[in-house]
Structure formats: C-alpha cells, structure tokens
Amino acid sequence: MQNTPDSHAILRVRGLSKQYANGHQALHALDLDIWRGEIFALLGSNGAGKTTLISIICGLVNRSSGTVLVDGADNVTDYKRARQKIGLVPQELSADSFETVWNTVSFSRGLFGKAPNPALIEQILKDLSLGTIMNWYAILAIYRYEMSRTRRTLLQSIVAPVISTALYFVVFGAAIGHRINEIGGVPYGAFIVPGLTMLSVLTHSVSNAAFGIYFPRFTRNIYEILSAPISHFEVTLAFVGAAATKSLFLAAIILITARLFVPYEIAHPIWMLCFLALTALTFSLLGFIIGIWADNFEKLQFVPMLILTPLT
Structure with missing residues (x-):
C-alpha cells in the first residue's frame, strides 16, 4: 500500500532487542512499521524471533532495549492504552x-x-x-478434518471393507447362491445384500466415531477445542456427523459393488435411506461414547469385538 506523509503507523518498533539470561540473542535492533489497515505476516524458521517479537508487543515478555508504540502508545509506559489496541489469539488452551x-x-x-x-x-x-446459536465454523472444521482423514487412509477406510464384503457376494451370491433355495421368494444372493450392507454400516460407524475422538485424546491435542470456543454438543455433532457420513458413503459403494455380482432391486429407496441414516447415526453415537470412555486401545476394541461382533 502507498503511505502518504500524514499516514499513521498503527505499530512502530524501533531498535528492539531481546537477550535472554543464557546469552541467547532473540532480537537485535529490529525496526518495523505496520500501517493502519495493513495486513502483515511474520515468516521465518524456528528460533528466528517471531514469537519473541509478538510476545514483546503484547507485553508478555520484557524487552532488553528499544521501543514499541501501538497506535502512538508505548507498550511499557502507557501499557493500558497500548494493550487495549491489541487482540491476541494464542495457540494454547x-x-x-x-x-x-x-x-x-x-x-x-x-x-x-x-x-x-x-x-x-x-x-x-x-x-x-x-x-x-451454533458455531458452524467450528463444527465444519472438525467435520472436514475427519473427512480428510478418510482420504488419507483410503485403503483402510474404504477399499478394505468393500473388498471383504464383496467376497461374500462372490461366494454366496454368484458362486453358490443359485444352489440355495429362495427365502420368501427372494434369491439368496439378493437376500444377504441388506444384511451385509447394514453390518458394514454399524461396524464402521462405531469404529470411525470411536477412533475419531479417541486418537486426539491419546495425543492430548484436540485442535479445534484448543483454537475456538465450541460446546460439547457441537463437538459431538461434528464427530458423529463425519462418522455417519463416512459409513453412508461406504454403504453406497457396497451396494454398487453388490450389483456387479448379485441382481437385486430396491423396492423402497426412501425407507432404505432412512434406515441407513438412522443406523449410521445411532452407532456413530455409540462409537463416540466408546471413544470418550476408553483410556487405551484395548478398551477401544472391547465393545466392538466382544459385544457387537457376536450379536451380528
């Protein structure tokens, strides 16, 4: 931007230096002007002094020498007026x-x-x-992050369950399905399609939601909570919504794959979508509860392996 002679620097730094007690020189005679309305970014490697500069400007770290004027107010001698002009968004909790x-x-x-x-x-x-009422930005941030995790683990999240389910269609549908009597007038291959689809939806809804919330707890870094005010309900909505979406996406791929091996027709598509969505949301909520309850990876698999798997 062009600065006229009467333009005013919202931030003026002159001769700013900072030397720590161990002798480390973080800043040396730094001069900086940021003009009103200007957007300024600090780029540099670790140890370049970016955090030190910001901390001194905000009054969090004492300077060794130099001056810092915030809209004309010295941030040491007139610190109250200077700090009223500064809004800091920290990375910490x-x-x-x-x-x-x-x-x-x-x-x-x-x-x-x-x-x-x-x-x-x-x-x-x-x-x-x-x-x-709702912090949709925070909800969308968690949702997008969870969906991007699926793209990064595509083989594990999508390809593997589709292939394992397709094997059932190949064996029981195309290979020996015609040798088994019809059930209620429905060929056996078509009869097993809804059950296998629902099985994949409920198991992966639980695992997606449980791992989605447990892994940030395991690393002790739930980034969205660290960076923005967000309620318990919004956190739950984002994680459960992402897990349910991934399960529904998986169900769609399984149904398309099944059509390659087993001829079937969907008599009531609207009811099918409702039951799929209800199943995905219900078991995603269950998985979220498991992810909150578990304090190790063994407990994370306790309910799916010892309760859900025998029931299915």
Whole structure:
C-alpha cells in the first residue's frame, strides 16, 4: 500500500532487542512499521524471533532495549492504552474451551476494565457471522478434518471393507447362491445384500466415531477445542456427523459393488435411506461414547469385538 506523509503507523518498533539470561540473542535492533489497515505476516524458521517479537508487543515478555508504540502508545509506559489496541489469539488452551463466543468476548472486555456492552458485542458477532446459536465454523472444521482423514487412509477406510464384503457376494451370491433355495421368494444372493450392507454400516460407524475422538485424546491435542470456543454438543455433532457420513458413503459403494455380482432391486429407496441414516447415526453415537470412555486401545476394541461382533 502507498503511505502518504500524514499516514499513521498503527505499530512502530524501533531498535528492539531481546537477550535472554543464557546469552541467547532473540532480537537485535529490529525496526518495523505496520500501517493502519495493513495486513502483515511474520515468516521465518524456528528460533528466528517471531514469537519473541509478538510476545514483546503484547507485553508478555520484557524487552532488553528499544521501543514499541501501538497506535502512538508505548507498550511499557502507557501499557493500558497500548494493550487495549491489541487482540491476541494464542495457540494454547483458552480459559474455558467450551465457553460460548459471546461469553468469551464479554470476559475479554472485562480484562481491560471495559463496562458490559451487550449491544456492541451482538453487533460485532453479527458482522463476523458468529452470533448464531451454533458455531458452524467450528463444527465444519472438525467435520472436514475427519473427512480428510478418510482420504488419507483410503485403503483402510474404504477399499478394505468393500473388498471383504464383496467376497461374500462372490461366494454366496454368484458362486453358490443359485444352489440355495429362495427365502420368501427372494434369491439368496439378493437376500444377504441388506444384511451385509447394514453390518458394514454399524461396524464402521462405531469404529470411525470411536477412533475419531479417541486418537486426539491419546495425543492430548484436540485442535479445534484448543483454537475456538465450541460446546460439547457441537463437538459431538461434528464427530458423529463425519462418522455417519463416512459409513453412508461406504454403504453406497457396497451396494454398487453388490450389483456387479448379485441382481437385486430396491423396492423402497426412501425407507432404505432412512434406515441407513438412522443406523449410521445411532452407532456413530455409540462409537463416540466408546471413544470418550476408553483410556487405551484395548478398551477401544472391547465393545466392538466382544459385544457387537457376536450379536451380528
């Protein structure tokens, strides 16, 4: 952008240096101007001083020398006015990860001695599309991440279950299905299609949802909770929705594959979709509960192996 002589630097850094007690020089005589309305990004390798610079500007780390002016206010001698101009979004866990956006913003105002102003907060959240009841941005972020995990593990998530189910169609449908008597006027090959499809849906709904929430717990990094206020219901909705979607996608592929080996007709497609969706959502919720309950990988497989598998 072009800076006119009367343009004003919203951030002005002059001769900023930082040397730690162990002798490490993180910053050395840094000069920086960021103009009003300008978007500025810091790029550099680890140890370049990016975090140190941001921490000094925000008043989290003491500088060794130099000055930092935030909209004309020195961030040391006039720190209250300077920090009122700064909004920091840290990577670390927030004060309450399950708090609403409204309450988080209200709490932040109180940190700087600002009086409650519900009308202003409501207008800001409305302008940023954050004033709705549901935090759809956070839900969509978890949903997309879980769906992308399926693409990264395509062989395990899609190809393997489709091939294993297709073997049943080959053996019991195409190979020996015609030798078995019809059941209720339905050829045996077509008779087993709904059962095998439902079996794949319920087993993978449980495993997808359970692993989806358990693995972030295992690594102790549920990134969406670390980065945005999101409720328990929204977390559940995102993980369960992604697991159910993957199971329905798998069911569609299995039905298409079965048609290659076994001739069948779908008499009531709407009811079929309803039952598939209900099964996927129900067992995805069960898998989510298992993922929350389990504290090791052995417990993660306890219910599917010892309860669900014998029942099927």
